Amino acid sequence: MxxxxxxxxxxxxxxxxxxxxxxxxxLQDIQRHxxxxxxxxxxxVRDYLDIPLSKLYSMATFYRALSLKPKGEYVIKVCDxxxxxxxxxxxxxxxxxxxxxxxxxxxxxxxxxxxxxxNCLGSCAxxxxxxxxxxFYGKVIPSMVGGILxxxxxxxx
Amino acid sequence: xNRNVKRTVLICCGPGCLSNQxxxxxxxxxxxxxxxxxxxxxxxxxETENACVTDTLHPGIKTDLExxxxxxxxxxxxxxxxxxxxxxxxxPDSIFYTKVKVSDVTxxxxxxxxxxxxxxxxxxxxxxxxxxxxxxxxxxxxxxQLKVALRNVGEIDPESLDDYIERDGYRALKIVLSQKTSExxxxxxxxxxxxxxxxxxxxxxxxxxxxxxxxNYPKYVICNGDEGDPGAFMDRSIMEGDxxxxxxxxxxxxxxxxxxxxxxxxxDEYFLAIQNMTKALEQARREGFLGKNILGSGFDFDIQxxxxxxxxxCGESTALMASIEGKVGEPRAKYIRSVEKGLWGKPxxxxxxxxxxxxxVIINKGADWFCSIGTERSKGTKVFSLVGKVRNxxxxxxxxxxxxxxxxxxxxxxxAGGRKFKAVQTGGPSGGCxxxxxxxxxxxxxxxxxxxxxxxxxxxxxxxxxxxxxxxxRYYLNFLSEESCxxxxxxxxxIRRMLEILNDICEGRGRQxxxxxxxxxxxxxxxxxxxxxxxxxxxxxxxxIKYFKDEYLAHIEDKTCPAGVCKNxxxxxxxxxxxxxxxxCKKNCPSEAIEEKLEGYFINLLKCIKCGSCMNACRxxxxxxxxxxxxxx
Ligand code: SF4
Ligand code: SF4
Ligand code: FES
Numbered sequence: 074m075x076x077x078x079x080x081x082x083x084x085x086x087x088x089x090x091x092x093x094x095x096x097x098x099x100l101q102d103i104q105r106h107x108x109x110x111x112x113x114x115x116x117x118v119r120d121y122l123d124i125p126l127s128k129l130y131s132m133a134t135f136y137r138a139l140s141l142k143p144k145g146e147y148v149i150k151v152c153d154x155x156x157x158x159x160x161x162x163x164x165x166x167x168x169x170x171x172x173x174x175x176x177x178x179x180x181x182x183x184x185x186x187x188x189x190x191x192n193c194l195g196s197c198a199x200x201x202x203x204x205x206x207x208x209f210y211g212k213v214i215p216s217m218v219g220g221i222l223x224x225x226x227x228x229x230x
Numbered sequence: 231x232n233r234n235v236k237r238t239v240l241i242c243c244g245p246g247c248l249s250n251q252x253x254x255x256x257x258x259x260x261x262x263x264x265x266x267x268x269x270x271x272x273x274x275x276x277e278t279e280n281a282c283v284t285d286t287l288h289p290g291i292k293t294d295l296e297x298x299x300x301x302x303x304x305x306x307x308x309x310x311x312x313x314x315x316x317x318x319x320x321x322p323d324s325i326f327y328t329k330v331k332v333s334d335v336t337x338x339x340x341x342x343x344x345x346x347x348x349x350x351x352x353x354x355x356x357x358x359x360x361x362x363x364x365x366x367x368x369x370x371x372x373x374x375q376l377k378v379a380l381r382n383v384g385e386i387d388p389e390s391l392d393d394y395i396e397r398d399g400y401r402a403l404k405i406v407l408s409q410k411t412s413e414x415x416x417x418x419x420x421x422x423x424x425x426x427x428x429x430x431x432x433x434x435x436x437x438x439x440x441x442x443x444x445x446n447y448p449k450y451v452i453c454n455g456d457e458g459d460p461g462a463f464m465d466r467s468i469m470e471g472d473x474x475x476x477x478x479x480x481x482x483x484x485x486x487x488x489x490x491x492x493x494x495x496x497x498d499e500y501f502l503a504i505q506n507m508t509k510a511l512e513q514a515r516r517e518g519f520l521g522k523n524i525l526g527s528g529f530d531f532d533i534q535x536x537x538x539x540x541x542x543x544c545g546e547s548t549a550l551m552a553s554i555e556g557k558v559g560e561p562r563a564k565y566i567r568s569v570e571k572g573l574w575g576k577p578x579x580x581x582x583x584x585x586x587x588x589x590x591v592i593i594n595k596g597a598d599w600f601c602s603i604g605t606e607r608s609k610g611t612k613v614f615s616l617v618g619k620v621r622n623x624x625x626x627x628x629x630x631x632x633x634x635x636x637x638x639x640x641x642x643x644x645x646a647g648g649r650k651f652k653a654v655q656t657g658g659p660s661g662g663c664x665x666x667x668x669x670x671x672x673x674x675x676x677x678x679x680x681x682x683x684x685x686x687x688x689x690x691x692x693x694x695x696x697x698x699x700x701x702x703x704r705y706y707l708n709f710l711s712e713e714s715c716x717x718x719x720x721x722x723x724x725i726r727r728m729l730e731i732l733n734d735i736c737e738g739r740g741r742q743x744x745x746x747x748x749x750x751x752x753x754x755x756x757x758x759x760x761x762x763x764x765x766x767x768x769x770x771x772x773x774x775i776k777y778f779k780d781e782y783l784a785h786i787e788d789k790t791c792p793a794g795v796c797k798n799x800x801x802x803x804x805x806x807x808x809x810x811x812x813x814x815c816k817k818n819c820p821s822e823a824i825e826e827k828l829e830g831y832f833i834n835l836l837k838c839i840k841c842g843s844c845m846n847a848c849r850x851x852x853x854x855x856x857x858x859x860x861x862x863x
Contacts, residue, residue, distance in 0.1 A: 096556035097539050101498055135558045135715075136539030138498050155461030155655065155689065156617035158705050159697045161795075164841040168820055171839075191499070192460035192542075192709070195245030195467075197617035198312035198624065202249070209249045215820035215841045 081106055082114040086121045093122060100132060100139055108148075109140045145180040145187035147225050151203045154193030161214075162201040166190065168218040172228060186227065237301045237343060238321040239263075241330075242384060244308025244471060244625070245463055245502075247315035251332065255316045256305045258335040263301060266339060301343055304393075307471015309384035311371055313623040314354060319366060326366040327352040357621050357643035370640050371622050376603065378611045379427070379587040380627045383471035388506050391513040394474040400519055402593035406482050407527040415486040416442060419589070421597035423609035428454060428545070428582030429660065429686045430762070431608070431675040441569040441579045442487040449489040450573045451480055451531075452580040454550060455496040455503065458542035459658035460709060462689035464613045465583035467625050469496065469503035472587065473510035477533065479586030481519065482593060484531045487579055492533040493554055498540060507535060542659070542713035545687075546761050547572075547580045549715065560715045561761035582687065584613055604630035608674035612685065618655075618692035621646050628673070635669040638692055647846075649694040653777070657686030659706045659713075660766030662773030663699060682773040684766070696846070698795035699778040700785050704732040706770040714763060721764030724755035728771060738798040740786035745775055794855045797840040801856040804831050804844075808852035815844035815853060 085102045089095040096118070103114050115129050133139045149169060153162045166188075170176060173186050180187040196202050199211025203221075210221060222228075241247075241256040309317045314328035320342055327338065330352060341347045353362040358370040366372050377383075386393035394400070406415055420435030441449060453476060457465040469476060480492050496504050511533055514520040522530045536554050544550045544559040551573045553559035572578025588610060592600045604610050608630040614637070617623050621643035628637060634654055638644070645651050653663040656673075662683035664671065671677050675685050693702065707729040716722045728751050731744050752768030759765050775782060784790045791799040804815070809830050816824040816831065823837035824844060833844070833853075845853040 093556040094554065097553060098537060101537055101539065131558050132539075136541050138538075138540040153460070155658075155691045155705070156623075158460075159618055159691065159693055159702070161842060161846075164839075164843070167839070167841070192458070193462060194249075194499075195463035196249040196312075197461060197463065197615065198246045198315065199249050200617070200623075211249055214818060214843050214846075215839075216818050216843060218820065 079113050082117045091122055096122060104139050109143045146185050147205050148187045149205050150189045150191045152194045153190040156197035157201040160200045164215045165201055165213050168215040172219055172222055239301050239303045240306050240319045242309040242315060242317040243305040244467055246312025247317060250315045252316035254332050255330050258332045259303045262335055262339055263303060304387040307383045307388050308467040308625045311622055311624045324365040324367060326354055328354045358640060374636055374641050375627055376611050376629050377627050378591055379584045379613050382475060383467055388471050388473055389509055398594055399474055400478055402590035403478050403481055406485055406593060407525050412486045418597050422592045422600040424588055426581055427584035434585055437569060438487050438579055441577045444570055444577045446577050448491060448576055449487055450576060450578040451484045451489045451492040452578060453480055453494045453586050454580055454582045455494055456538045456545050457497055458545045459687050459689045461617055461691050462615045462687055464615050464688045466500050466503050468583050468587050470506050473507045475587040475590055476583055477510055477514055479589035481531055482589050483579060485529055490530050494533055494535045495538055495550055495554060496535060498537040543715045543763050546763060560717050605674045607676055612688060614688045614690040616642050616690050619646050619694040620692040630674040631672045633670050633672055645694050652695050652697055653693045655691040657684035658689045659710050660684060660769055661686045662769045665777040682776060696793050698791050698793040699774045699781045700735055701795045703771045703774045704736055707732060710767045718760040720755050720758035724751055725767050727751055735785045736796040738789050744786060745782050749775060790857055794842055794845060800840050802833055802853055803856055804833055805852050805854050806830050808850050810850050814847045818843040818847040
């Protein structure tokens with residue numbers, strides 16, 4: 074585990090006036106920086122905006138973009154938008170599940186991979202699509218999955 | 231082709247092409263043109279018409295009048311035909327190249343830009359006409375379209391305010407501020423018949439007037455750029471490809487209702503949309519189109535961007551406003567409408583991206599012009615993202631009233647892979663599936679509603695015989711049950727219960743009476759839910775039951791999934807009489823389930839994970855699905 078530098082949360086907070094309307098933006102910035110919402114940062118937000126922690130948690134669990142759990146080194150996003158779904162994105166997800174042994178929303182034990190499903194990446198012409206961190210893969214079929222994951226040090230199957 | 235003309239190379243960098251290295255192609259054009267010495271200041275070169283300019287600037291490069299070109303290279307927003315990306319177009323002759331690779335760039339520069347010849351190999355082969363076409367306008371995909379909201383998308387560099395202004399940008403704003411009262415604008419928009427493009431189709435002019443009428447201040451104007459529909463990217467394409475048109479529309483709207491503060495709620499994942507929009511807002515401020523005393527008119531208005539948190543229910547106006555206020559995005563009952571009490575309890579006009587983009591055109595060309603397009607009660611055009619099992623996946627805009635058949639078979643080029651059309655889904659999770667018998671329906675707000683579907687924001691998903699309609703219904707319900715904010719019981723519990731039944735059916739536990747139960751639950755959820763999400767949630771289920779009952783019955787009674795999607799109900803086999811032993815299925819199988827024996831290929835059912843790759847891969851239709859009875863053995 075990396076030791077977090079929580080001073081960055083302060084830097085984020087300073088960008089915004091102390092008004093509730095900026096809460097979502099603040100949480101998004103924190104999420105982007107740390108890849109999740111660390112408890113310590115949430116405390117800092119609570120103090121800064123003077124909002125009860127319960128409110129912050131309800132935000133964190135309501136919006137998909139926010140997460141209370143740390144994510145893996147590589148975040149695999151498989152599109153399960155309608156276009157991808159009818160082109161068998163489910164089989165891609167099944168295959169990743171099989172190879173990595175995690176469900177959607179989970180992270181592998183070694184903290185290497187997280188699996189997420191998302192709704193439409195706007196690249197429906199290349200459906201089904203998946204993205205690992207920033208790298209894009211289009212027209213994926215199940216037999217490609219093992220090879221793609223091994224590029225990132227995933228188990229060879 | 232003319233020689234010695236100013237040429238523009240337009241490289242599509244819309245979402246589809248970007249995922250296919252569109253940006254690399256763009257960079258390659260820029261560098262190669264610089265190196266080859268064609269990159270002179272095109273305006274002065276054209277004006278002076280002096281070939282020597284190039285010579286002196288780039289000594290050693292052979293240029294004469296015959297080959298002198300002065301190309302501008304632009305990265306544009308989505309040009310539409312995403313399936314064939316990256317797209318490159320060369321103006322003024324509209325030469326249209328598809329699937330351009332970085333390695334093709336030199337050839338295009340040498341042949342097309344310098345020698346006025348086309349690169350045959352890169353021309354688009356029209357699936358409908360069965361031949362190659364040279365100019366974009368000749369392609370069936372573009373012929374039936376009419377671009378109003380998308381008028382600049384794919385034509386301009388979205389980062390260039392000059393490009394926008396060159397195409398009449400901010401002209402409408404100038405007219406409005408210098409010659410029109412807010413009343414003039416309200417009645418013009420009312421007269422145009424413009425209806426909200428976000429889905430429900432509420433008359434925009436009426437909404438604006440209601441807001442203008444209230445004497446409560448401040449008032450707010452909001453653009454909904456959240457686009458939660460899975461499988462839809464229209465709004466994204468407009469925000470990325472032509473941000474100023476949305477801004478201009480909002481300023482005009484604000485002027486009409488008397489608002490001084492606007493918000494743009496954009497989905498956080500839409501990184502490029504946020505970036506282009508931010509730049510455009512800065513440019514607009516700098517030029518005096520936004521801010522205090524706009525264009526010296528005394529009118530003040532500014533816009534802020536709010537990033538969405540990724541919740542589908544935030545497409546619901548009241549939820550979206552809660553989200554802007556920094557709260558959980560839960561909707562509230564609309565006893566009081568947002569035009570009276572919206573954001574922070576103040577009068578608010580909320581429209582979606584496409585609606586706003588239509589506004590400047592209506593002012594420029596007049597309500598009468600706008601009214602002349604479309605049908606009796608749906609005026610103008612509609613943008614769709616045409617996706618799924620269709621040949622020409624892409625972004626399209628058609629006049630209201632065009633038939634589904636024309637969209638799918640002419641513009642869309644028909645069903646991909648030579649398969650059979652089964653249904654088209656419109657309106658996203660709130661919409662429904664339309665069967666083949668209704669393909670001649672005219673697409674507008676009311677006819678789609680009557681067919682049990684809806685216009686929605688404009689996702690159009692084409693399905694073929696490899697799509698299971700029960701699974702599609704389940705897919706949407708699963709999506710909605712995750713996205714339901716949970717505030718009201720009929721929506722939260724009703725959708726979940728319906729989903730359980732659909733899960734049962736898809737997994738082989740379907741029972742008699744399930745269909746009736748689904749229909750009954752659907753009616754209740756529809757009637758008793760608080761917001762639009764719940765009210766429309768049963769649509770995908772109800773329409774699939776209405777039009778594809780057979781498929782439900784096959785799942786429940788024969789325990790078969792005719793499309794081969796529901797795994798528990800599918801068993802694949804290879805039909806020996808059709809198999810040509812090409813081995814393609816084996817190559818695509820992820821679990822080594824396909825074995826080659828002396829007598830041909832066959833599937834080892836113990837290893838098969840039923841992914842269907844083999845069936846999709848086989849060109850001879852030799853992979854088949856066992857019918858129900860046999861599998862019960
Ligand atoms: S792909 Fe089709 S034809 Fe080729 S071996 Fe497999 S079943 Fe036979
Ligand atoms: S369905 Fe998938 S796993 Fe089964 S044989 Fe075909 S390709 Fe292999
Ligand atoms: S549905 Fe997957 S990219 Fe659009």
